[in-house]
Amino acid sequence: MAAFKPRAAEAVHLDRHAECRFMKITEIEATPLRIPNVSSKANDGAQETIIVKIHTDAGITGIGEVDASPYMVKAVLEAPSSHNWSLSFEDLLIGENPLDVERLWDKMYQGTMYTGRRGLVIHAIGAVDFALWDIAGQALGRPVYELMGGPRREAVIPYASVHPAIATLPETERRTHELMERVLEMGYRAVKLQLVYGDIYTDADIVRLVRMARQTVGDQMTFMIDVGYRWTDSKAAIQTVRQLEDCNLYFVETPLRMDDLDGYARLAEAVTTRIAAAELLASRWEALDLMDRGKVDVIQPDVSRAGGLTECLRIAKLADDRGLLCIPHAWKSGLTVAAEIHLSAAACNVPLIEFMVPELWPSIIRSELVEPEFTPRNGVIDLPKASGLGVRLNEDIARKLAWPAAQKTAT
Structure with a gap:
């Protein structure tokens, strides 16, 4: 049998591969x-x-x-x-x-x-x-x-993560309605409404905003909310989440303080809506605490903060062993979006990824720091075929924003 002779391009790649070892x-x-x-x-x-x-x-x-x-x-x-x-x-x-x-x-x-x-x-x-x-x-x-064991799917589903800025309640209602309509127009299949307002609005205000948003997006849209550690005791959380059960929320994110593991367990056992948390955790050991003691239904490691892709894949596998979902947090540049896509492609229990929509939350870091942009089509993002994470740094933007050249003080 004749010896295998790779084509020129393949030979170059094989030589490169051998060198990189x-x-x-x-x-x-x-x-x-x-x-x-x-x-x-x-x-x-x-x-x-x-x-x-x-x-x-x-x-x-x-x-x-x-x-x-x-x-x-x-x-x-x-x-x-x-x-x-x-x-x-x-x-x-x-x-x-x-x-x-x-x-x-x-x-x-x-x-x-x-x-x-x-x-x-x-x-x-x-x-x-x-x-x-x-x-x-x-x-x-x-x-x-592919290096992490995927792909397990041909495309990933991003949920539009939208955040009406703090304003008067009538203005927040108007802006929420507007954002929900935009998400529908843009073809998203899932959306998360961020209601991170502390005690500026009452629980009754939150219930009203959620009901209005659900009515706007309709029954077919996968809809979830983030209340940003709103409640300091589980009974208050239980009372409000129960009022929202008929809204068919996919999950309620961070309802209680991050370290109130027993409170999370009481809440998760008292409601039928999935309870989600973990954006602040660092390492799979903190994730285990939240899953085993906090009894959350959805673990949400930030793909970078939790220890990177290596640790997040470990967390996803631990969640899968427990019959739980892993839906990563991400609110940064397109580099973090890329990492989410690779995690979802490699793990069986990552059905959605958080997607900070550039058109709805203008940010030079989100929209211009890396290329290319992962633009959803028909509500999904096709898996990248490029090697590595599949993005490259926009060096001009990086130089423009590099500290201490950029303004150092916060207002």
Whole structure:
């Protein structure tokens, strides 16, 4: 039998693949980005971000970001080693092969356990993890979801995440109705109404807004709400959620304070509507607490904050073992949207992804920082075919927003 002879393009790729098997990480670069006029009163994490680049000796660079304070994350990534349980990211990663993504996640976790294990260090690991998966996909010429065990579906369903700004109640009602109509016109199949208003509106006001929104979108639309940790006791949450049962909500997000695990359990057992939470968690161990003790029906790890794609896939599998859904949180640039798409493509129990709609919430970081934009068609986003995460950084926008060149003070 004649020996296999690859075509020229295939031969180049095979040579490249062989070369990349031995590539090494050479540099970690962390750049905070910030819009000029940040408002500390805005409920908007897309006013800033941090871009983490992992460089290699093969000329491949991966990019990542995380939904956490860019300046704090930069400090974590650039801190020097203290001792063997508090190592720097540079000491942990330089010289390593970036293709060993899961092993490097565990190495970062163990090597920073003195100051890490949760919180900011996990967030920083999440940004690095994005970049490592991006490198792996580029090196192997495959989209990340294929390296993570997918695809399990040919397209993902984004839910439009809409947020009427705080105003008078009549203005909020008008704006809510307008946003729901826009979502219908744009062809979305699912929508989440963010009612993150604290005690500005009464529970009765919230019920009225939800009923009006459901009437506007109709019975066929998958409809959910986010009330932003509204209630401080489970009985108040139970009373209001029960009033909304006939609205057929897909889930109610973050009804109680994040650490009120027993309250979440009481609420979940008292209502038929799915209870969702987890956008703030860091690591699968916090997710386990929320699932096993908090009894939530939907776990919502932020794809970056929770520890990146590696950890979120672990969380999704733990949820699936328990018969629960995993629907990731995301309110950042298109880089985070890309990561969500790959997670949904790789995990069987991620039926929806959060989608910050650029046309409905103008943000230069969301709409211009990376290319291409993942635009839904007929309510779905086709899986990307490009290698890696499938997006590239708009370097001009990154330079324009780089801190400290951008305005540093918040209003």
